[in-house]
Amino acid sequence: MPQQSGPMDEFLSTPHCMAGTRGLDKMAPGSPGSSSRASSTQDSPRRDALTQMSVELAAISANMLTRQDKKELVAELRSAIREEVAAVRQNLTALEHRVDELEVQRLQAEQHQRATDLATSRQVNLLLELRRQVEDLENRGRRNNNLRQRSAGI
Secondary structure (H helix, E strand, O other), X not given: OOOOOOHHHHHHHOHHHOHHHHOOXXXXXXXXXXXXXXXXXXXXXXXXXHHHHXXXXXXXXXXXXXXXXXXXXXXXXXXXXXXXXXXXXXXXXXXXXXXXXXXXXXHHHHHHHHHHHHHHHHXXXXXXXXXXXXXXXXXXXXXXXXXXXXXXXO
């Protein structure tokens, strides 16, 4: 995978960023040849460390969300939430229709029960009236039988 070089990498790899550190050597200058060798050996670990830091910064910045990424993420979340809310609303509408149908059926059942109760009470009243009439006829029959028996014996 090729490494991406950004403005930070270019800045850190240019010699001018290291220029300020060369004058900070605390040691007295030695022989002219040894000074350049010591300086180059000191600069090499610094450059390696700076290069490593720039690579780490590039990796961190590559993993960070940009403003556009955040906007897209929010848009995706909103879209998903809207879909879920629409599904819930659809389920609620279906349940509302089912409840309405059940209420209509309950009202019809109550009306049917009232009609059945009314018919039953009428039938009970008719049955009681018929029983009263049967008892009356039986009583009359006994009286008449009693009279016939007496009249036959006279």
